[in-house]
Amino acid sequence: MTPSSGPEPQPPLLEMRGVTKRFPNVVANDAVDLTVARGQVRALLGENGAGKTTLVHMLYGLQAPDEGAILLHGQPTRFRSPRDAKAAGIGLVAQHFHLARRHTVAENLALALPGTPALFPTRALARPVKELTERYGFEVDLTARVSRLSPGEQQRVEILKALLQGAELLILDEPTSVLTPQEAHRLFAVLERMKADGKGVIFISHKLDEVLAIADRITVLRGGRVVADEAAADTTAAKLATLMVGREVARGRSEASREPGPVRLAVHDLSVHADTGEARLKNVTFHVRGGEIVGVAGVAGNGQAELTQVLTGLHAPSSGSVHLDDVNVAGASVRDLFARGVVHIPEDRNDMGVVGAMRVAENLVMRRHREAPFSKGRLLDWRAVGEHADGAIRDYAIATSSKDTVTRQLSGGNVQKVILARELGGKPGLVVASHPTYGLDVAATELTHALLREQRDRGAAVLLVSEDLDELLDLTDRILVLFRGEVTGVVDARGASREAIGLLMAGDRSPLETQGGSLTSARIDPHDGVNEVSA
Amino acid sequence: MTWKWEPRGEPTAALVWGVSLGAVAFAMILTGILFAFFGVAPIPAFVTIVERTILDARGLSEVVRRSIPLMLAGVGLTLAFRARFWNIGAEGQLLIGAVAAAGVALFSGLPATLLLPTMFIAGFLAGAAWGLGPALLKVRLGVNEIITTLMLNYVAIYIVRWLINGPWKGRSMAGFAYSDMFDPAAFIPTLGATRLHWPTLLLAILAALLVTWLLARTRFGFEVRMMGESPEAARYAGVDFFRTTLILVLVSAGAAGLAGVGEVAGIHRRLVDPGSLSIGYGYTAIIVALLARRNPLAALVTALFLGWVAASGDVMQVALRLPSQITGVTQGLVLLSVIGAEPLLRYKLVRVRKTQPPTAGEVA
Numbered sequence: 001m002t003p004s005s006g007p008e009p010q011p012p013l014l015e016m017r018g019v020t021k022r023f024p025n026v027v028a029n030d031a032v033d034l035t036v037a038r039g040q041v042r043a044l045l046g047e048n049g050a051g052k053t054t055l056v057h058m059l060y061g062l063q064a065p066d067e068g069a070i071l072l073h074g075q076p077t078r079f080r081s082p083r084d085a086k087a088a089g090i091g092l093v094a095q096h097f098h099l100a101r102r103h104t105v106a107e108n109l110a111l112a113l114p115g116t117p118a119l120f121p122t123r124a125l126a127r128p129v130k131e132l133t134e135r136y137g138f139e140v141d142l143t144a145r146v147s148r149l150s151p152g153e154q155q156r157v158e159i160l161k162a163l164l165q166g167a168e169l170l171i172l173d174e175p176t177s178v179l180t181p182q183e184a185h186r187l188f189a190v191l192e193r194m195k196a197d198g199k200g201v202i203f204i205s206h207k208l209d210e211v212l213a214i215a216d217r218i219t220v221l222r223g224g225r226v227v228a229d230e231a232a233a234d235t236t237a238a239k240l241a242t243l244m245v246g247r248e249v250a251r252g253r254s255e256a257s258r259e260p261g262p263v264r265l266a267v268h269d270l271s272v273h274a275d276t277g278e279a280r281l282k283n284v285t286f287h288v289r290g291g292e293i294v295g296v297a298g299v300a301g302n303g304q305a306e307l308t309q310v311l312t313g314l315h316a317p318s319s320g321s322v323h324l325d326d327v328n329v330a331g332a333s334v335r336d337l338f339a340r341g342v343v344h345i346p347e348d349r350n351d352m353g354v355v356g357a358m359r360v361a362e363n364l365v366m367r368r369h370r371e372a373p374f375s376k377g378r379l380l381d382w383r384a385v386g387e388h389a390d391g392a393i394r395d396y397a398i399a400t401s402s403k404d405t406v407t408r409q410l411s412g413g414n415v416q417k418v419i420l421a422r423e424l425g426g427k428p429g430l431v432v433a434s435h436p437t438y439g440l441d442v443a444a445t446e447l448t449h450a451l452l453r454e455q456r457d458r459g460a461a462v463l464l465v466s467e468d469l470d471e472l473l474d475l476t477d478r479i480l481v482l483f484r485g486e487v488t489g490v491v492d493a494r495g496a497s498r499e500a501i502g503l504l505m506a507g508d509r510s511p512l513e514t515q516g517g518s519l520t521s522a523r524i525d526p527h528d529g530v531n532e533v534s535a
Numbered sequence: 536m537t538w539k540w541e542p543r544g545e546p547t548a549a550l551v552w553g554v555s556l557g558a559v560a561f562a563m564i565l566t567g568i569l570f571a572f573f574g575v576a577p578i579p580a581f582v583t584i585v586e587r588t589i590l591d592a593r594g595l596s597e598v599v600r601r602s603i604p605l606m607l608a609g610v611g612l613t614l615a616f617r618a619r620f621w622n623i624g625a626e627g628q629l630l631i632g633a634v635a636a637a638g639v640a641l642f643s644g645l646p647a648t649l650l651l652p653t654m655f656i657a658g659f660l661a662g663a664a665w666g667l668g669p670a671l672l673k674v675r676l677g678v679n680e681i682i683t684t685l686m687l688n689y690v691a692i693y694i695v696r697w698l699i700n701g702p703w704k705g706r707s708m709a710g711f712a713y714s715d716m717f718d719p720a721a722f723i724p725t726l727g728a729t730r731l732h733w734p735t736l737l738l739a740i741l742a743a744l745l746v747t748w749l750l751a752r753t754r755f756g757f758e759v760r761m762m763g764e765s766p767e768a769a770r771y772a773g774v775d776f777f778r779t780t781l782i783l784v785l786v787s788a789g790a791a792g793l794a795g796v797g798e799v800a801g802i803h804r805r806l807v808d809p810g811s812l813s814i815g816y817g818y819t820a821i822i823v824a825l826l827a828r829r830n831p832l833a834a835l836v837t838a839l840f841l842g843w844v845a846a847s848g849d850v851m852q853v854a855l856r857l858p859s860q861i862t863g864v865t866q867g868l869v870l871l872s873v874i875g876a877e878p879l880l881r882y883k884l885v886r887v888r889k890t891q892p893p894t895a896g897e898v899a
């Protein structure tokens with residue numbers, strides 16, 4: 001453990017020894033060891049909440065470790081800020097980008113570089129940028145405004161920024177979560193070249209096939225601890241999945257117990273504009289039957305949020321119709337739609353799905369508080385609210401010290417259980433679920449999936465928006481793909497291929513044309529997908 | 536070994552009380568230091584103040600009567616602040632309430648039994664109307680209510696000035712800018728020879744109970760709390776922002792209007808200069824509501840405390856010959872300490888042991 005244990009012949013680029021970081025309620029990293037050699041891609045694999053982001057934040061000077069040592073080129077180092085880390089040759093492409101959206105790519109790059117002249121700051125950039133982009137094989141338009149770029153393009157700007165700052169060790173935190181599968185492959189090609197240049201890469205993901213495709217060595221984190229450090233060549237997806245979750249994971253589809261019923265939700269020619277006048281949804285048409293789960297796939301920001309907002313009354317459509325059991329409800333209020341049986345599991349569960357400062361019992365009734373027995377006239381019946389809370393806490397196994405606990409003290413999974421109990425408890429006709437398992441642990445994810453299936457089986461129409469293709473392929477009957485506010489295709493989830501959906505997510509309709517629109521190519525099991533990717 | 540701030544869970548009631556009392560005590564110590572700068576020994580000064588305010592019956596009645604308008608306006612503000620409607624306009628709402636009551640008293644010619652009730656109703660409605668504009672501007676156009684409510688205070692001040700110098704200037708008042716004295720039927724009864732207009736005090740206590748009940752038991756109160764704690768969630772829950780905001784602002788501003796009725800009909804008994812009518816009660820009520828942590832029942836207690844500060848100001852001027860502004864300074868110190876102590880509710884100071892390697896520089 002002592003830094004002076006004698007210089008090794010060739011110290012690794014980075015070594016972390018026994019790094020521990022505690023937060024008030026959780027040990028985010030517990031005695032973590034990690035090395036990255038030059039020319040190596042080190043994958044950091046783990047479920048949401050495993051501590052991956054926290055670990056690299058300490059590497060980047062955003063957080064200070066409570067215990068342990070960080071050695072760069074064998075030298076003990078401590079970063080007080082990202083400035084220190086950058087100076088030491090570490091670059092971070094964060095989970096959420098840090099770009100000035102109203103400025104151009106060149107301006108953003110100039111801002112990040114030391115020694116940028118005060119006048120005409122972007123002039124000096126052209127040459128180094130050209131060198132780098134040619135070397136690593138990616139294009140960026142220097143004059144484009146960042147707000148106009150797709151997430152994949154913004155990510156390239158972030159990578160370029162790090163390289164311009166002279167990064168020797170590049171950290172990518174869940175880089176593929178904003179990419180289509182094809183874009184991910186392009187990113188992997190860039191990483192291969194960086195490897196060949198002798199740079200080190202830390203690649204964070206919770207997707208097994210990606211990690212196996214790009215990494216040389218894989219560190220698996222679970223609950224803040226390293227549970228495995230293996231060469232990619234010596235392991236399998238199944239083994240990694242078990243390590244990551246701590247037990248064997250059951251996967252695969254479970255089909256509906258009966259045939260879908262009549263159409264419950266029919267959306268026709270729906271268009272939505274943002275307050276700025278920008279079109280967010282363009283002439284969207286689809287339907288969902290009772291007893292059916294329809295998925296919505298797409299790279300983040302392609303109209304999914306607007307679609308759920310319109311269907312749940314949070315945003316008014318500019319044109320088109322939304323029929324719910326044959327009644328046009330386009331433009332109806334949240335309250336009206338809820339009364340008609342439209343429930344909503346919102347993307348932003350902490351700020352929208354619950355009121356963090358209110359008690360669990362209150363949150364368990366918050367949209368239903370106008371109904372009997374919770375309301376008697378204009379008064380609330382707290383006894384009925386309390387009894388309902390006791391039942392929901394028991395039925396959904398919500399881990400809370402009491403029904404009067406302030407909801408923000410609950411973990412993410414339990415907040416989601418509060419929302420699920422409230423929304424699904426009242427026999428809904430249409431369930432709109434937006435990223436319902438994002439950030440949840442495996443148990444809470446499985447519960448969420450089971451509850452959505454249960455709704456399907458009792459005849460509700462379910463619309464599931466997700467960025468997780470595996471989730472969509474396992475859970476849904478059909479998948480609607482959105483790109484720039486348009487439906488690029490609706491595919492049968494049985495037998496759909498990830499690659500085909502990926503193309504549709506990028507606006508490329510060729511899979512529909514080549515296969516006559518049916519898209520029933522043999523479905524690639526996500527675990528077999530590994531071969532596809534590395535081939 | 537070093538110290539560092541760490542977030543803590545939900546503050547307990549004991550912690551909230553402890554921190555609030557600590558903040559108040561801190562402000563009092565600073566006030567004492569201020570006394571010393573004026574050449575007044577702090578401890579004897581506080582003894583004199585306590586003797587003449589709390590230990591003296593007449594002094595105590597002054598404390599309570601000062602706190603009546605603070606209670607009414609402060610209770611109203613707790614409701615508005617719960618919904619994060621930052622009403623800074625209680626001062627103007629109070630003055631307009633007083634104007635309406637004075638109008639009824641001077642010109643309505645109502646029979647004696649109806650006069651006072653009508654004055655209270657008129658004061659409530661006028662105060663509420665003064666809050667209506669900012670409420671509409673906020674929910675319809677997103678105009679910041681802090682600015683609109685604050686600016687309307689000045690409009691109210693000048694309306695009162697104009698009335699007492701112009702149309703409502705009393706015939707019997709020679710050169711002074713007052714209205715005529717009200718008919719005795721329009722006087723709010725007081726306790727014995729004091730200026731404690733007890734019906735208004737009862738009204739204030741009722742208002743606190745009513746707002747408590749609204750917040751705790753009604754759907755309206757539940758939706759107000761949702762709106763204040765998380766507007767996103769309130770939208771998702773289908774709360775009608777327009778209707779809810781309107782109602783809560785009417786109640787809040789109306790309560791300030793009632794405070795104006797109490798002052799004009801309980802103390803002055805004619806419409807007087809705005810500076811005499813209210814010694815900034817509407818602004819002090821903001822401190823009352825915040826110190827009470829937006830709890831209407833607690834606002835009764837904090838109003839008594841700030842009423843005591845105001846009554847002490849009188850003692851300081853008369854007995855200790857301190858400048859009149861000392862009251863405002865003390866109020867300011869209380870507000871600053873309370874706001875400054877806020878982080879203590881959310882963070883605690885903990886000791887940490889460091890076992891970190893030296894920095895790169897130290898090794899190289």
Ligand SMILES: Nc1ncnc2c1ncn2[C@@H]1O[C@H](COP(=O)(O)OP(=O)(O)O)[C@@H](O)[C@H]1O
Pocket residue numbers: 023024026027028046047048049050051052053054055
């Ligand atoms: N600033 C923070 N304060 C308190 N807890 C935190 C903070 N950041 C992360 N955590 C907790 O630490 C754990 C690890 O989080 P994180 O590193 O973001 O995981 P991952 O990136 O693997 O999804 C989680 O339980 C998370 O809630």
Ligand SMILES: [Mg+2]
Pocket residue numbers: 049052053054095173174
């Ligand atoms: Mg993370």
